[in-house]
């Protein structure tokens with residue numbers, strides 16, 4: 129027991145030394161001060177049967193990766209192995225960059241009983257819910273997801289998780305967070321239709337805005353409280369009680385104002401759109417990604433390709449709410465069925481058209497730690513295994529604005545690395561079984577032999 133505790137303590141002390149912090153807006157990674165020297169001296173060579181190169185989409189055989197401190201030093205069988213380096217042979221495994229999930233809700237999770245979730249959601253204190261978030265963050269990084277974009281949380285839970293992870297006091301993925309999503313009264317971004325005599329109506333500080341000036345204010349509040357990215361809700365959603373799934377919920381002027389304000393502060397905008405008309409308006413406003421996209425028409429997908437706007441398809445969430453449909457109240461169940469029927473077809477069209485895709489799962493709608501299920505659903509709907517893996521690595525890094533730091537196994541980049549049992553290009557389900565997870569060069573998970 130004491131050995132386990134001391135190894136855990138050592139691991140987190142090491143992690144704390146690596147101040148791979150994403151500070152609000154500045155998106156800065158880096159070592160600080162004397163800590164850099166102590167970690168830079170640790171050189172580890174990882175050997176495996178193969179390595180997935182997310183630049184070319186090809187496998188290298190055998191896979192060799194040299195990590196010095198928190199960074200990748202060299203890649204490939206020709207790498208020279210420094211004297212005194214620790215060598216880890218992973219056998220029949222595949223090394224690859226850590227997964228990037230561009231759409232999660234790390235501070236919450238739906239269970240099998242919607243009504244119980246609602247009840248708990250009303251009664252849990254933020255401090256109590258934060259402990260659940262820490263549990264979900266651990267499950268996520270242990271599933272091989274080394275970076276997430278958290279696109280919607282209440283009570284500043286996600287930014288608090290991000291800061292605790294960056295401080296090294298809990299294990300978890302690198303996080304970019306949006307705080308509250310921005311949208312209109314009664315829309316998907318608003319709270320449930322509680323009687324205002326019982327629950328106060330939400331205002332721009334909680335992301336609910338009407339008119340361009342309020343929407344600017346809503347964006348500013350999220351940034352003030354630490355948002356790295358802005359989540360905007362121009363269209364209806366599935367898991368909300370009082371709106372259609374696909375209607376337009378913000379005016380063009382509101383979307384233009386929110387996006388302009390976010391961009392003025394150096395934040396990208398992720399737009400939740402099931403409906404096609406809302407997506408067309410969001411594209412005109414200049415958003416950086418469309419989330420879900422269930423009912424997108426081909427001309428919308430083509431316009432996304434032309435403007436390099438990412439699709440974050442969250443196919444697994446659509447699949448999950450489809451197969452667990454009976455747990456929802458009827459008003460939500462109808463919407464869940466409608467979206468579940470369309471999202472896979474839409475993805476097939478997106479794949480043919482060649483829209484840039486970043487992997488995203490909407491984890492929290494489904495249990496955390498199952499993120500890799502998105503990969504087989506992409507391959508079932510038109511992507512090759514290699515394309516799916518690139519969407520979950522290099523694609524995500526590009527969308528998040530972190531391509532110079534993560535997403536590929538390139539010397540000089542941060543050592544976010546996983547090893548999968550088997551060959552994911554031969555069997556995509558290999559993505560569901562990481563045997564090793566490193567974030568910033570620090571071991572977050574290793575499957576016991």
Ligand SMILES: [Zn+2]
Pocket residue numbers: 231232233279280490
């Ligand atoms: Zn979501």
